Amino acid sequence: MRHDRVTISDIAREAGVDKSTVSLVLNRKPLASRIRRDTRQRVFAIARKLNYHPSLVAKSLFTGKTMTLGLVVGGIETPFFAELTNTALEAADERGYHMLVSATRWDFERERNAIRLLLQRQADGIICTVGGLCPQGEHHELYTSITKQHYPMVLWDYQSDGLSSVCSDYSVGMDEAVKLLAGKGHVRIGYCFHGIQWNGKEKSFLSVCGRHNIEAVKYLQEDNPHGISKIVRKIIKPGHPKAFLVFDDSSAMEMIASLKDVGRSVPGDFDIIGIDDIAWGTSYRPRLTTIRQDLKQLTNSAVDLLVEMIGNPEWEPKNISV
């Protein structure tokens, strides 16, 4: 036994009409008003009886729209991307789209492949979050070539002329954070930097530090589970800043945990501030100090922009900053 698809022709046969009639009726097209009431009812009844599900594949082929968006993320195992994805999912849903999610594990070849597949699947547009978090230049070329073909694509936190993107404006939050730390007497602030977090954050942080006459000390964070604890082992020695800004909340939590493990207190010995304001930061103690990033707002803007581009084939690249 197999799962047999019920098609529009099955209904037509059973109802003794042409499949075009069925199509008109089921889609409540204007022309369907001319069709006899009892024919209409018969069609509906049979469709329901046979448990008919119209094939969006066939429909898409004809209409050229799949009502599908692609979401390319590095992965959703971290709170930040989980929230992002969740919001994007709901946003797409509200606008009548489905979301095809691809996790690239931050690997460029995987990303290129994911995008290629989304194009093959005729996704109406793509939201790509990876480039905004990776310093590698390879991304740029990929995005440009796709946009050149006038295919709707919105980049996350990756601003560049000729590309559509939504960007987070960290400057206000950074400013507050730095002022807060400066107010506690810190003149040097360390920050943890790792490959997959970059673009806006570092630039913004450095300029804010400059403005407040604070020395920013960079710590390279290895891209593995021990990245943070290695940094911690280093900074508990003399000569390092006692205030840190960590570029995402999960790492901030790890840093606090790590500091506690080696007998330091937060706050007290160290002051740590994170960025993102993820939802379950709330069950962390001590309460996480964090720079609020309006993830929901940003994600919604991304989906809105993409849908807008899809709706208007004459779209021009556009930049949205939240």
Next chain:
Amino acid sequence: MRHDRVTISDIAREAGVDKSTVSLVLNRKPLASRIRRDTRQRVFAIARKLNYHPSLVAKSLFTGKTMTLGLVVGGIETPFFAELTNTALEAADERGYHMLVSATRWDFERERNAIRLLLQRQADGIICTVGGLCPQGEHHELYTSITKQHYPMVLWDYQSDGLSSVCSDYSVGMDEAVKLLAGKGHVRIGYCFHGIQWNGKEKSFLSVCGRHNIEAVKYLQEDNPHGISKIVRKIIKPGHPKAFLVFDDSSAMEMIASLKDVGRSVPGDFDIIGIDDIAWGTSYRPRLTTIRQDLKQLTNSAVDLLVEMIGNPEWEPKNISV
């Protein structure tokens, strides 16, 4: 200007051959070996030049396979489901499938609708995680009717005759947890129960308690952000157990945080054990005691089972316990 799709016919025209030739060549079909080498090369060259992306929509229509799986979850804003989804995404990817993700916000109508849409999109199969977490009986009927039509569907932690499912075997972990708490002298263990977590966990816990002669005390957890803290306010009064088993890690963390907020220590005043062993439980202090649930294993099994069912139209419902 619009994004114009390059089709197989465009290539055919440019190469001066029939589109069937192009199809044979590009897909490296056996018959293509008969086609002149230079014709083949010309076709490849033109396809590359025009930046051709074969339409999987058209292909799916013909082959009847979309190479798409549906994943229905309540939402992925919690760590547990984020990890689940992430693993499922990668598992699907490894097997050549794409994942269409639907978040139902734990709402039954949304779930029914999500499934309906996945059927319309001709997803080759569906993994549904919602029923395993909700006590409502409505789910059952939905799942049964779909399975009756022999459509491949795997349920998460929702065991029932005639349905395919993967279930977590909590008994070993529960046993350890209860023994651990009993070893610390507890004779009563409280547990937090809320609507969206149920099926295996409670049953398993109660039977383990019975075996160890421990009294299990149930606390209903409201389904809102304050659910846990309300319970905490109750249990700090006299007469309540000092040991608790919380059915998921995020709630366990919340409970610990909440207890600290009212001046209680963990461990010390209270012993808390969670279930799930989510990845970023690791940056929580005090270190979370948790019952390990092999999420990755379970998710992979679900995807495997589904793919197996898709591959063999004669599949019988099957139950996998991990």
Next chain:
DNA sequence: TCGCTGTGTTCAATCGGTTTAACAAATAAT
């Protein structure tokens, strides 16, 4: 009685591929 309008429905092309059968030309076998 001829055309006209409106009603109820169907025909046939189309979307972008895949696949099987068929066919022409070249080569090999007899």
Next chain:
DNA sequence: ATTATTTGTTAAACCGATTGAACACAGCGA
């Protein structure tokens, strides 16, 4: 020289929908 086989390619049906044009028939006015 004739048939058989191989080589290189195409024609056409098909997947499951949508849609504009067309058609048959009714009733109606002139």
